[in-house]
Amino acid sequence: MALRKLGKDPESPSGGSPTIYIDEDTDNYLVQGWKVLDAERLVQLDIPSHETVVEIPRRMVQFFLEVQGGERSDV
16 A cells, blocks of 8 residues: 655644545545544434544645645655
8 A cells, every 4th residue: 555645734733633645556535633522523424334534624625636736746
């Protein structure tokens, strides 16, 4: 599996999370974020038992390639 880091949250105090990756073999995104544990929010989602939900701040959208208009080379 060839994971490539697209970007970390530029405002993260520790610089360690959240992070967005692309799996270059499957062409899928992997998103590291905060666990969503709030039952009131989770009940509004249709989450299959084999999936989970993580949360990232809106400012992280800049790291998705489609928004960027192509490949990132500066990360």
